[in-house]
Amino acid sequence: MQLTQRSKQVDRKPMTWLESLYLWNIAKGMAITMSHFFKRKPTIQYPEQTRTFSKVFRGLHVLNRDAEGRENCTACGLCAVACPAEAITMEAAERQPGEENLYREEKYAAKYEINMLRCIFCGLCEEACPKDAIYLSQTFAPANYGRKGFIYKKTDLLIPHPLKDPEAYQKALGEKEARN
Amino acid sequence: MADEIKQEAPKNFKVTIDNITIEVTPGTSILNAARQIGGDVTPPAMCYYSSLKGSGGKCRSCLVEVSAGSAADPRPMPKLVASCRTNVMDGMVIKNMTSDRVKDARAGVVEFLLLNHPLDCPVCDQAGECHLQDLGYEHGKEGTRYEFKRRTFEKEDIGPYIQLHMNRCILCYRCTFVADQITNQRVHGVLDRGDHSEISTYISKAIDNDFSGNMIDVCPVGALTDKTFRFKNRVWFTKPVDAHRDCDKCCGKVTLWNRGDDVLRVTSRKNEWGEVQQFDGKPGWICNECRFDKKHINDWTIEGPTQISRHSVISQGHYLGLQKPKETVAEVMGGRSPKLLMDIHDISDVNTVDLSALPGPATGANFEKKEQQ
Numbered sequence: 249m250q251l252t253q254r255s256k257q258v259d260r261k262p263m264t265w266l267e268s269l270y271l272w273n274i275a276k277g278m279a280i281t282m283s284h285f286f287k288r289k290p291t292i293q294y295p296e297q298t299r300t301f302s303k304v305f306r307g308l309h310v311l312n313r314d315a316e317g318r319e320n321c322t323a324c325g326l327c328a329v330a331c332p333a334e335a336i337t338m339e340a341a342e343r344q345p346g347e348e349n350l351y352r353e354e355k356y357a358a359k360y361e362i363n364m365l366r367c368i369f370c371g372l373c374e375e376a377c378p379k380d381a382i383y384l385s386q387t388f389a390p391a392n393y394g395r396k397g398f399i400y401k402k403t404d405l406l407i408p409h410p411l412k413d414p415e416a417y418q419k420a421l422g423e424k425e426a427r428n
Numbered sequence: 429m430a431d432e433i434k435q436e437a438p439k440n441f442k443v444t445i446d447n448i449t450i451e452v453t454p455g456t457s458i459l460n461a462a463r464q465i466g467g468d469v470t471p472p473a474m475c476y477y478s479s480l481k482g483s484g485g486k487c488r489s490c491l492v493e494v495s496a497g498s499a500a501d502p503r504p505m506p507k508l509v510a511s512c513r514t515n516v517m518d519g520m521v522i523k524n525m526t527s528d529r530v531k532d533a534r535a536g537v538v539e540f541l542l543l544n545h546p547l548d549c550p551v552c553d554q555a556g557e558c559h560l561q562d563l564g565y566e567h568g569k570e571g572t573r574y575e576f577k578r579r580t581f582e583k584e585d586i587g588p589y590i591q592l593h594m595n596r597c598i599l600c601y602r603c604t605f606v607a608d609q610i611t612n613q614r615v616h617g618v619l620d621r622g623d624h625s626e627i628s629t630y631i632s633k634a635i636d637n638d639f640s641g642n643m644i645d646v647c648p649v650g651a652l653t654d655k656t657f658r659f660k661n662r663v664w665f666t667k668p669v670d671a672h673r674d675c676d677k678c679c680g681k682v683t684l685w686n687r688g689d690d691v692l693r694v695t696s697r698k699n700e701w702g703e704v705q706q707f708d709g710k711p712g713w714i715c716n717e718c719r720f721d722k723k724h725i726n727d728w729t730i731e732g733p734t735q736i737s738r739h740s741v742i743s744q745g746h747y748l749g750l751q752k753p754k755e756t757v758a759e760v761m762g763g764r765s766p767k768l769l770m771d772i773h774d775i776s777d778v779n780t781v782d783l784s785a786l787p788g789p790a791t792g793a794n795f796e797k798k799e800q801q
Contacts, residue, residue, distance in 0.1 A: 324550030325662035329744060337778045340659040342789035355551045355659050358795045359778050378550050395770035401777060 306371045306384040309362055310420055311405040314352055317412070320381035323357035327373035327382055335366035336373060352379075360405065364389045364398040386422045441518040442499075445469050445492075446526050458511035458522055459490055463701060468525050470701070472534075472563050474541070474648045475600035476512035478703055479711035483605050484512035487598065488537045489563060493530050496521035508533050535567040541598050544579040545649065547572060552596065554650030556663035556741045559702060560598065581626055586616065587635045588787070589655050589720045590644060594626050597651035603627065603643035610713055611637035627651070638677055641719040645696050645704060656720050657685070657693035658789040664741045666692055671728035677715035679707050683734050684725075690784035691723045700737070723784050 292299060301307070312320045323340035341358035343351045350356075374383045382405075392398060408416035440451040445462050446469045452461045460478070462470045471492055476484030484490075490512050494505040499519025508530060511522075524530055542564060549555040564570050581594035599618065604627070607614035615635055619628050635643075643652050666685040673680045685693040696714045697705040704711045722728065736743045757766045773779075780798050783790060 322550045323659075324555070325665060326550070329662075329664060329741075337776070339778050339781070339783070339790070339795070340661075341791050341795065342659050344791055344793075347792070353548070353551050358790065358792055361776055361778055363772070396775050399772070399775045 301386045305386050306369045306374075307387045308364075308385050308389050309367075309373070309382055309400070309405055310385045310407050311357075311360065311402065312381050312383060313407050313410060313417075315410060316349070317409045318348075318350060318352040319356055319406070320352055320379045321357045321360065322353040322355050322379055322381070323360070324378065326376040326378060330372040330376035332370060332372065333366040333368050335363045335368075337361050337363075357402065360402040362400045362405065364400055365395060385420065441516050441520070443516045443518075443520045443522065445522045446524050452516055454515075456516050457484075458492055458494075458509070458514050458516055458520075459484075461516050462492075462511065462522075462524065466700075471511050471524050471530075472559070472566075473512055473701070474559055474563065474598060475602060477602050477605070477646055478701075479706075479713075480602060480605040480609060480646065483600075483602055485510050487541065487600055489534060489541070491530060491533050491537065493523040493527040494520060495523050495527075531567070535569060538563050538567045538569045539573070542569060542572060543574055544595070545598060546578060546595050548596075552593075552650035553653045553658060553663070554596075554647075557702075558650060559648040579623060584628060586628075587640075589641060589716065590635060591653045591655045591658055592627065593651050593653070594628070595651075596649050597627055598649055599625060599627070600648055602646040602648070603652055606643050606646050607635075607637070607640065610639045610642060613637070638715050638717075639713055641716045642696065642704070642713045644719075645698070648702075654693055654695075654719070655788050656723065660692050660783045660786075660790065661687055664744055666742075667745060667747045668734035668736060668742065670697065670731040670734050672731065673718065673722065673728050675715060675718050678718060679710075679712045679714065680718060681705075681707060681712050682714050682718055682728075684728060684730075686725070687783075689725045690782065691725055691728070692784055694719045694722065697734070 314320055321338075323338050325338065328334075328336040328338060337359075338357045338361070339359040340355050343354050343356055369384065371384050377383075389398065389400075407420045410417040439453075441454055441456070442449060442451055443458075443461050444450075445458070445465060448465050448469060450461060450465055452464060459471055459473060459476060471490040473484070474487035474489045476490065488510060490510055491508040492511045493508055494514075496502040497505055497520060498517035500517075502519070502521075511524075538560075541560060545560065549558070549561060552558070555561060578595070584592055584594065586592045601618065604614065604617050607616060615637075616628060618625050620626060641654075644654050647653075663685070666687050668683050668685050671682055671684045673682075681697055682694050683697050684691050685695065694714070696712055699705045704713060706712065733748050735748075758764065781790060781794055786794065
């Protein structure tokens with residue numbers, strides 16, 4: 249019974265002597281192999297070469313600063329409550345007089361930690377953030393020998409200062425525009 | 429007419445709210461009648477507070493439509509009425525959720541309340557239990573159309589326990605009623621008129637009454653917040669438990685807001701309308717000693733977790749009926765505990781500072797000190 253239109257009748261005739269030498273089939277197979285020598289290589293030499301990510305790629309988290317270099321994060325806890333992996337923890341502190349150039353709002357995150365072992369890079373923290381303080385950049389979390397190295401603290405996450413180190417800031421910002 | 433007046437008033441008034449009929453005693457306000465039915469039928473109340481005499485009639489968020497005034501005079505009332513200040517009549521028919529006029533008017537009221545209210549919920553400690561936040565989201569007014577400069581005030585210190593954010597105030601007057609009716613003397617009030625009016629203590633006199641902390645509980649927004657809880661945690665990450673202690677000043681029945689075993693905040697117990705619960709017919713106000721000074725778990729007798737509506741963000745912690753799983757590894761391994769590849773508590777910087785021991789908000793210095801140790 250024919251199940252599909254594409255089914256072929258299998259030829260079950262015994263091979264002739266010439267066919268049993270496989271000469272023609274070997275030549276055919278080699279031709280396919282050789283043709284790939286002249287085609288574009290689909291692989292790249294990572295890590296010397298890297299691919300460009302799509303604009304919506306979700307990689308390592310960055311804690312953003314505004315144009316004056318003040319931290320955007322107010323430790324509102326919405327990223328932590330949105331996080332399905334419960335990877336984010338934080339502790340807030342009150343901004344003191346004289347710290348206005350460091351933090352944008354009267355409350356700021358004194359401690360901010362992301363457990364990259366738990367993080368699933370879903371980007372819900374970025375979506376939940378009302379202050380554009382956290383976003384997922386276009387780099388990945390580098391490999392590490394110990395588990396300890398995957399607990400990212402505020403110093404690891406904070407974007408470079410836009411006025412003191414504009415080059416590193418632009419690099420960390422990636423393709424995303426500053427929205428504040 | 430004279431005969432009619434002589435007739436005895438019917439024992440109970442029959443009123444219909446959103447097609448639900450209920451019998452209430454004469455003299456009940458529409459809002460309280462609706463609260464007896466409960467659920468979505470109840471209009472929101474930002475300024476009315478059942479335990480405070482004279483409150484209500486200021487915020488206009490409880491507006492309802494009266495489609496039939498009474499059985500004797502079934503004409504509809506021409507304008508929407510404030511349900512907290514309007515008493516029911518026999519045969520009154522009221523529309524709350526079923527009236528488009530009410531919904532429209534209420535959305536407008538919310539927008540007016542939010543005109544000068546800063547949208548700083550990420551910073552505000554009231555977020556998550558804020559009635560104005562709920563009201564705004566219920567009416568789809570979480571954004572703002574207001575393009576002008578908001579009314580701002582100079583920051584004012586009104587004592588070591590209470591933080592006043594005048595910018596957030598919606599002038600509901602609840603806190604002044606608390607000071608008038610519960611504490612011995614009122615040292616704060618509403619100054620100036622109209623757009624300039626503000627809650628203030630005259631000549632910045634500190635509020636040191638024993639029951640002044642209840643102003644925090646009655647404030648529907650984040651204008652009056654607990655300084656001992658300020659910025660310590662978000663409300664929805666804390667675990668509310670009912671507790672009590674023997675207090676000679678107040679009823680001693682409170683809700684503790686815990687993080688682990690740390691008592692971060694103490695408030696009076698709230699009922700489903702966000703108002704302080706009644707105990708033996710009296711509102712369960714708590715004194716400042718219970719609220720601000722007893723921040724240790726051993727000061728209290730724990731009764732059990734507080735029932736929180738599952739629609740509230742506070743219930744996201746799923747602390748109700750929580751049972752710790754039995755540790756079986758040690759049993760199987762003959763008493764040896766499992767070897768951890770990484771103990772998060774050794775590495776994490778969070779939870780190193782005992783926030784409940786701090787008298788006020790944590791500052792950068794608190795955390796730096798810890799790091800140096």
